[in-house]
Amino acid sequence: MQMQPAQLEALKKQLKGLKERSPFYAKKFEGIDLDDIQSQADFEKLPFSEKADLRDAYPLGLAAVPEEKIVRIHSSSGTTGTPVIIPYTKKDVEDWAIQFARCYEYAGVTPQDRVQITPGYGLWTAGIGFQAGCERLGAMAVPMGPGNTDKQLQFMIDMQTTVFTATASYALLIAEEVERRGIKDQIKLRKLITGSERAGEKIRKRICDALDVEYYDIYGLTEVYGPGIGINCEHGNGMHVWSDYVYVEIIDPETGEVLPDGEPGEIVLTTLQKEGAPLIRFRTHDLSRIIPGSCPCGHDEHPRIDVIVGRSDDMMKIHGVNVFPSQIEEIISHFEDASSEFQIRLSHLDGRDTMRLYIEAVSGTVDFQDLGRRVGIAVKSKIGFTPLVKVVELGVLPRSEKKTKRVFDERE
C-alpha cells in the first residue's frame, strides 16, 4: 500500500516526541531516532508491536499521555492470561465516535433509523462503540446489550427497530428464532451490521434470507479504538478502512516482509492520530489482503481490505498440512443439505492426528451417513486428508452471543 502524503505527515506527528511521552516506546525503539523516519521506506524498518508486548505493559504502561488526560480505559478480551488495557483520551473517544458514525453513513443508516445494539457493554469496546457512533450520527440507539433473546425480539417488534447490530453468531441465532416463531411480518429491520468475527457466505445468506436485510461487516479491534475503523460500502466489495486514522499494511506472517496490494497476508495497523495509546505497526494476526483498484463508490482514499479469512493463530497443522477453519467452512458451504455451522475437534490417536468434523443436516430427511461421506471426500480432495465426519441434527451445534468457538485442539 502506498502511504498517502497526508498519512506520512500524520505519522511523523504521531512519532514526534513519542519516546519522551511513552516509556513503552522508549524501550521498544531504543537506539532508533524517530526523527529519522522521513519516508514510507524508513517507516517499514521499524519493529512490529505484538499483543504480548502490550500485555507486558499491564496495567497502564501503554499510556503516552499524563494521567489527567485519560478519560476511559477498555480492555481486550484476552482468552488467557493478563488482559491488555488501552487508555483513551477525550480526543480518542471522539475520534472513535466520528469513525463509527462514518461506518453507519456508509451503511446508509440515517437519523430516522432505530439501532438495536446487542454487543456487550463494559470493558469490551463493542457496545459503547456502536452506541457512540449511533448518537453522533443522530439515529436512535436502543442499547440492549447481549442476551435475553425473548426481550430482544420483543423490543425489535415494539420499537420497530430498523438496524440490528450483533456478532454474526448472534445474528444467526436471532434469524433462526424469527423464522421459528414466524414473526417476520412484525419486524421492520432493513440493515444488519455485524462485527468481531467473520461470517462465511452461507451464514450471511441464511441471515439475509430470514430477516430480509442488507448485510454490513464492520472492522476493528480493541487495541486500535475498537470496532468502527472500517466497513464495507453498499457495493459490498471489501471493507474500507479510514485512512485518516489508520494506516494498513499487509505482511507475510512468516518473514514480516510487506506484501504488494492484492497478496494475502497478515494485517498490520498503525494509528495516525491516537493520543492515549498510539500503536505503531501492530500485528493483528487477522488474515486478509488489500483489494487493488477502484471501488465503484469512489472512496478510494480509504483502501479496502478483503473479508478476514481467519487468524494466523487459528491455523491448524494436520498431517503437516496448514489448514484454516475458513477452508472447512468454504467446503461445507457447497453442500445444500448441510447448515453453515461446524465444529472441529483435533486429537492425537495412536501416533496420528485425527480431525473430527461435526456438521449439521438442514432437516431430518437428509441421509446423514451419505452427507458425512460426501463431505469427507470433499475435504480429502481440497485439503488432502480425510476427516471423521459426524452429522448431527440442525441446532445441535452451539450458537453463541459472542464469537462461536469452532476449533477444539485436544492434542497434547
Ligand code: ZN
Ligand atoms: Zn466502496
